[in-house]
Amino acid sequence: MKKKFERFVGVDWSGSKGRCHxxxxxxxxxxxxxxxxxxxxxxxxxxxxxxxxxYIKSLSDRPTLxxxxxxxxxxxxxxxxxxxxxRELWALVDKICMAAVDDDIREYYGGPVWLSDQSPFxxxxxxxxxxxxxxxxxxxxxxDRACRPRAASIYKLMYSQVGRGSFAGMRVLKSLxxxxxxxxxxxxxxxxxxxxxxxxxxSAFYAMADCKRPNPEKQxxxxxxxxxxxxLRRFNVTCGYARPLSQDEIDAYVSAAALxxxxxETSAFAIPEHLRETVAKEGWIFGIPTGGSx
Numbered sequence: 473m474k475k476k477f478e479r480f481v482g483v484d485w486s487g488s489k490g491r492c493h494x495x496x497x498x499x500x501x502x503x504x505x506x507x508x509x510x511x512x513x514x515x516x517x518x519x520x521x522x523x524x525x526x527y528i529k530s531l532s533d534r535p536t537l538x539x540x541x542x543x544x545x546x547x548x549x550x551x552x553x554x555x556x557x558x559r560e561l562w563a564l565v566d567k568i569c570m571a572a573v574d575d576d577i578r579e580y581y582g583g584p585v586w587l588s589d590q591s592p593f594x595x596x597x598x599x600x601x602x603x604x605x606x607x608x609x610x611x612x613x614x615x616d617r618a619c620r621p622r623a624a625s626i627y628k629l630m631y632s633q634v635g636r637g638s639f640a641g642m643r644v645l646k647s648l649x650x651x652x653x654x655x656x657x658x659x660x661x662x663x664x665x666x667x668x669x670x671x672x673x674x675s676a677f678y679a680m681a682d683c684k685r686p687n688p689e690k691q692x693x694x695x696x697x698x699x700x701x702x703x704l705r706r707f708n709v710t711c712g713y714a715r716p717l718s719q720d721e722i723d724a725y726v727s728a729a730a731l732x733x734x735x736x737e738t739s740a741f742a743i744p745e746h747l748r749e750t751v752a753k754e755g756w757i758f759g760i761p762t763g764g765s766x
Contacts, residue, residue, distance in 0.1 A: 475664040477735055478502060479536040481511075482672070482727025483524060484720045487542070487636030489576045489583065492518040498527065499724040501732050507704075507712035508728040510721055521580040521644055528667055532653045535664040539672035539731045541723065542641035543626045543634070544656070544755040547613045551592045557753060558659055562646035564592075565639055580647070582639030586629055593639075599629040613754040614747065618761065620679045645669075658743055658756050670731075670758035674723040677730040677759070681706035687719055700726070707733035734759045 479502050486495035496519035501508035513519045514527070528538060545558045555561050568591050569577050572584045586597045595604040596611075609628050616623035629635040648654050648669070655661070655668045662668055678685045681703040686696040693716050700722060704711050709729040717725065734740055743751050744762055756762065 475535060477537040477664070477668070477732075478534045479531065480508075480728050480731040480735070481528075481531065481536060481538040482508070482674075482724045482729075482731060483538065483540040484674070484723040484727070485541045485637045485641060486521075487582055487638070487640040489581050491576075491579050492516055492520045492523075494518045494718075495720050496521070496524065497718070497720040497724040498524070499721075499728040501709070501728040503732065507710050508725050510713060510725065521640060525644060525647055528648060528669070529651055529653065531667050536667050537731050537735055538667060538669045539727050539758055540641060540669060541637070541672050541674055541727070543613070543616075543623075543638035544642070544645065544659075544671045545613065545753060546626055547611050547616075548750065548753050550753070551596055558755060559646075559649060562642045562649070565642045566646045568593075569643060580640050580643045582636060582643060585639045586635065593627075597627045597629055597635065614750050615754065615756045615760055619673055619676050619757060621675055623673055623675075623757070657741060657758070658751050662741055671755055672727050672731070672759070673757045674727050676757065677707075677726050678703050680730075680759075685719070686722060688716055688722070689719070696722070704729055709733070730759065 479500060482499045484497040486493040498511040498519060499508045500511050513523050545561060550561060552564060555564065565585055569582055569584045585591050585593050586599050588594060595606040597604050598607045607627060609625050611625050611627060624634045626635045626638050645656060653666050655663050655666045657668055657670045675685050683699045683703050686699040688696050697715060700711055703726055707729040713725065747762055
């Protein structure tokens with residue numbers, strides 16, 4: 473790639489109900505800056521998913537790489553055999569949700585995907601007391617298995633936001649995809665004239681620095697600061713933000729730095745031949761090595 477990105481954005485995500493979410497955090501980093509900076513929402517105290525859509529659309533003034541923390545697809549085979557690619561998957565997820573009459577649906581909530589027994593995903597998920605007859609917690613994408621630490625199944629909705637955030641995120645991708653200024657990697661070729669969006673997994677960024685994801689609610693501030701400093705040094709960045717930070721703010725902050733550093737590697741956007749067919753449907757987490765079979 474002859475051109476290069478000039479701005480890097482890390483987005484920590486949430487699939488919770490409601491309009492605005494403290495779990496959504498956004499950080500920006502430009503190479504001209506000494507360190508990333510947290511970006512407040514344009515309206516209100518917390519970001520909304522529709523607010524993130526508007527923000528991403530505002531970034532087309534210069535080459536920008538955006539990493540968002542949710543799964544862009546599901547493992548193959550898809551629950552619906554007629555689906556040919558992730559864009560059809562996003563459209564189906566959105567259609568399932570739009571059939572519900574709920575204010576949260578307009579804010580890209582994905583609940584009907586796993587809550588409705590009419591959803592084709594319902595047999596595959598585990599949520600609350602429901603365990604679908606096709607649920608398999610080990611059903612992972614190739615990229616999930618390649619992660620260190622290994623990513624959880626998108627269908628495992630009991631303890632984390634992974635699945636909930638991902639189905640909400642697919643609705644956001646479907647909305648953004650209607651805008652001509654977007655590239656979604658690895659499904660599209662990189663185009664520096666458009667905003668490039670990639671899937672990220674912040675826990676993997678900490679692992680690259682031999683660290684575990686810090687938790688300010690359970691760890692002392694000094695312990696969190698040590699981890700934050702170490703992982704940022706791994707990506708050649710210093711922390712210039714007032715502390716303490718929340719876990720979600722740290723994830724966004726670290727992600728912006730990691731995107732800037734990892735995108736310089738010559739293999740950053742390369743998909744080897746033996747993975748191309750799988751990646752075309754399942755996607756790939758940016759920064760996770762693709763060399764060799766997962």
